[in-house]
Amino acid sequence: MNIEELRIEIDTVDAELVKLFNRRMEAVKQVAEYKKANNLPVYDSERERQLFDKVATLAGEDTESYIRTLFSVITDISRSYQGKLINGRSQAAEKIDTAIKETPKLFPQKATVACQGAEGAYSQIACEKLFQSPSIMYFNSFENVFSAVDAGLCQYGILPVENSTAGSVNRIYDLMADFNFSIIRSVKLKTSHTLLANEGAVLSDIKEIISHEQAINQCTAFIKGLKDVKITFCENTAVAAKAVRNSGRNDLAAISSRPCAELYGLKILSEAVQTTESNYTRFICISRKTEIYPGANRTSFVMVLPHKPGSLYRIMSKFSALGINLTKLESRPILGRDFEFMFYMDVESSIYSPTLTELINELQYSVELFRYLGSYSEVG
């Protein structure tokens, strides 16, 4: 057969496959009705195992592994189809509908906002980009920012989630899993660090540098250039500036934002000490209530997948099938489990797009745990 004939052959087989697939889906639908009537779960591990063994035997040695992959996708599709038939729209999809309906059209201008650190922290700069006149309350830890929002002391919380040089702020991802909060907006902030010290200090005298671990990691090249400098971590870059002022020392410097110089009466020893000029930090604004403002084009969720081969692949295939762009995939270990992970994902898609709702519906029924973290737009 020549290539044309081969393609005709493939088309013919595909037509048969589609016909057979539809027939199979019809049967799957009836099974769903049976399961619904008898109150049975969608997933039946015993049945799936038998099915895989049977098709593998039928396939023969050469194509056995391909057949297993193909059927894992087919059973997966069947399962989410049954899930949709039995459960209707997913809770997450309902939550999104309600949030869109109930959220005011305009993003609030005034709010009580929790930030970590002290005045001059990058969170403050991020917060002021989001809200016109925020009343900011500063807390000493990320945990307390979450707790403050949880307890209703603050309406919103601002948290750094990732940096273009130093990567993700893992603690935030772990906390997002502990609290059931919603992301309502994100801010991308160009972070330019300055080295600050007391009035009498000179760069050559600096023996110790204090800052947040993330900031230190963003300035490694600069720090390497200084000789014999001790590094001390503290909870926040603004807190570091405050510590330098309170110490009164001339051999201690802080890596902080520029506004901290004026706020804490420090002098700038060196500007733009970060390793790369394009150093960006992304902050998220969290709320206890799910709020979706017009223009939301990013959606985040966290999920726990079955701990077996191909789980992540099957989930990814759904993104691909629906043409949804995945912009972030972060895995974090699950506390108390043996190297099992949770996956955080950010996707780019308008919240009003039906494919996104479909994806969310599908995901909810094909993973062990699914949590919708919110849909939002980013302020640059």
Next chain:
Amino acid sequence: MIVVLKNNSNPEKVDNLVKWLESRNIRVHIFKGVFETVFGLIGDTSGIDIQLLEGLDVVKSVKRISEPFKNANRQFHPDDSVLNVSGVEVGGDFCVIAGPCSVESQEQIIDIAKKVKAAGATFLRGGAFKPRTSPYDFQGLQDVGISLLLEAKKQTGLPIVTEIMNANHIPMFEQVDIIQVGARNMQNFELLKELGRTNKTILLKRGLANTIKEFLMSAEYIMAGGNENIILCERGIRTFEQQTRNTLDISAVPVLKELSHLPVVVDPSHACGVARYVKPMSLAAAAAGAHGVMIEVHNDPTHALCDGAQSLTPEQFLDVKQAVDKVLSALRN
């Protein structure tokens, strides 16, 4: 729960915190001292996350108060409370409350008022309603007694102290400067609650068989209603000793001052029941740090209608007052 704020905290942030606490049904008692601002939280604070409050940048420290009395607790109000009663301070300068056990007649009360004032008393006391052990004893001149005290106040300018026995009588005490709650009514909680709704200064006497904690809980009853003008009065407790009517618990003075910010005065007359012990006990009270004493003075103790045995003559009172002044001046130096 006590929340101590950092100096010069942003008022807007502090206000946010207060509003949030109030939204959780917690009353916030704000004490602004010279060096620090203290929030006393009253209500069910079990749901408040201490770590969250401690993590707030405006907060210096947070602690739970184990004692059941909150408003009266010194931790809520680190400085001594100084009350202004009709222009006279209580809790700051030493005050001397003097007068007869009962108001007997216009001549009697006005005569004593003039004499105690001349001797240096700062308040005039006198019973109009008398809680007597026997129903056959003199029960006091009641409303007439109050009018006579007011007349004495008019003539001498001394603010007056008189005892209340029934919440229904509160309207009669409209012009009284300090309403006394006697030892026997210290745990009359309905009366305390009613007095809590007024803004009158209350002189609360310790019950004859009550602990200091119970005493402070009674003050708490009044304060819980919003009235913070309270003077605590130690007047002797019942022990096995029979040589004196009660045993004056001088140690209650430093203990009360440590636990509470409220002014503490001592009544040596009722404690001893014997006139000749009043002077040494008054000196002891002053030396122990009391904010004042309350002494019974009668122009004719042998013919007094009530408690003559413990009453001093105006001359004896002058002697006590001068001796007390010496103790106070010795303490100051």
